[in-house]
Amino acid sequence: MAQTKRSLSGIRVTGRFHLGNYLGAGINYVRLQDEYESYIFVADYHTLTTKPNAHDFTDDLYDMVMDLIAIGIDPERTVLYRQSAIPKVAELTLLLAMVTPLSWVQRVPTFKEKVRDQPDNVNLGLFEYPVLQCADIVIVKGDVVPVGRDQAAHLELTREITRRFNRTYGEVFPEPQIVLNPDAPLVKGTDGKAKMSKSLKNIVGVTDEPEVIRKQVHSMVTDTKRVYKSQPGHPRSCNVCAFYKFFFDDWEHYWELCRKAEIGCNDKKKLLAERIIERFAPFRERRAGLTREYVDRVLDAGAERAQDVAGRTMVEVRQAVGLPPYRDR
Numbered sequence: 001m002a003q004t005k006r007s008l009s010g011i012r013v014t015g016r017f018h019l020g021n022y023l024g025a026g027i028n029y030v031r032l033q034d035e036y037e038s039y040i041f042v043a044d045y046h047t048l049t050t051k052p053n054a055h056d057f058t059d060d061l062y063d064m065v066m067d068l069i070a071i072g073i074d075p076e077r078t079v080l081y082r083q084s085a086i087p088k089v090a091e092l093t094l095l096l097a098m099v100t101p102l103s104w105v106q107r108v109p110t111f112k113e114k115v116r117d118q119p120d121n122v123n124l125g126l127f128e129y130p131v132l133q134c135a136d137i138v139i140v141k142g143d144v145v146p147v148g149r150d151q152a153a154h155l156e157l158t159r160e161i162t163r164r165f166n167r168t169y170g171e172v173f174p175e176p177q178i179v180l181n182p183d184a185p186l187v188k189g190t191d192g193k194a195k196m197s198k199s200l201k202n203i204v205g206v207t208d209e210p211e212v213i214r215k216q217v218h219s220m221v222t223d224t225k226r227v228y229k230s231q232p233g234h235p236r237s238c239n240v241c242a243f244y245k246f247f248f249d250d251w252e253h254y255w256e257l258c259r260k261a262e263i264g265c266n267d268k269k270k271l272l273a274e275r276i277i278e279r280f281a282p283f284r285e286r287r288a289g290l291t292r293e294y295v296d297r298v299l300d301a302g303a304e305r306a307q308d309v310a311g312r313t314m315v316e317v318r319q320a321v322g323l324p325p326y327r328d329r
Contacts, residue, residue: 007036007179008142010083010133013047015060017067018203019276020187020196023246026206028146030072038078039140039306040068042299045083045090046133049126050118054084065295067207070287081302083136088307088314092135093128095321099164100131109153134158138165138173139310146179169320172313192221192239207287210277217273222265229264240268247275 009029017026032038042061044054051057065080073080083089105111108130115122125132137145137158147155155178162173186195189202196203204216223238235241235255244251254271257263318325 004037005143007032007144008039008137009146010041010043010136012043013057013061014198016063017206018196022206023187024148026071033077040078040080041083043083062292062295066287066290070207070283075298079302079305080298081306082299085303086306086310088310089135089139092139093132096135096161097131099168100161105130130154130157134161137176139313141174142176143174144177144179172316172320188239190220206280207283213277214273218269230261232261233258243272
């Protein structure tokens with residue numbers, strides 16, 4: 001019988017899920033549990049490149065893990081762990097850096113974007129981010145990595161580094177395959193312009209309380225061409241109407257009502273808010289029963305499983321590179 005392939009996903013610590021997180025990645029994470037041996041890590045090392053004190057994002061870390069479990073990540077089927085609980089990933093990052101040309105890292109577009117976003121904190125860790133990302137994947141010998149299109153360049157670099165390492169030292173790692181979710185939408189925020197992002201404060205929550213979701217939805221920019229309710233609407237250019245595709249099977253009916261001026265923008269927001277609240281009610285209920293103590297147990301159990309795999313991988317790596325074995329203490 002063929003061995004089940006292993007998927008690997010990492011998530012920076014950003015706190016509670018919003019619609020962009022859920023529609024763009026969360027649904028896919030849940031689905032992959034049925035198709036692969038699933039590993040998901042909370043990328044606290046990566047988060048340090050922009051937030052250098054981990055104490056500052058402790059609450060966000062717990063919130064994010066609770067949301068992952070609430071949306072359907074099953075700790076019995078997914079190895080869920082904290083990146084920093086696998087210290088050997090730092091050693092592997094160093095060894096991978098030895099075979100990674102400087103020019104490969106310099107061309108990654110995300111680094112240039114981060115430099116623009118945080119010009120006062122352009123640290124070496126930020127520059128080496130793609131090499132650490134490669135180490136995260138290959139240390140557990142991930143076969144597939146589900147990503148959005150905006151991460152494809154990073155994953156292609158991971159594949160190049162993996163090939164270079166294998167050519168230099170022998171076949172140690174499988175070359176990870178990029179899995180793009182063709183159905184993952186680019187979800188715009190409440191401003192109707194930029195991608196949904198907490199830093200831009202343009203989000204709609206997934207597990208937030210109903211009154212919070214209502215407030216967020218009612219702040220959404222709608223049809224800028226429509227001044228009065230009596231005027232025909234333009235659903236193709238309306239961000240609220242765009243969300244109807246995700247939450248209403250009969251979205252075309254509402255689009256037609258909009259075109260005929262039989263429904264106004266505020267009415268559309270009210271309907272959307274209530275549908276989102278209804279859709280995610282089971283998530284809120286599930287999350288309400290989670291505690292930090294439970295999250296600690298889940299992350300500890302996941303780290304134990306991930307450390308076992310990482311430890312065996314690093315024995316192979318050190319042997320291939322020609323380094324002495326670890327000393328038993």
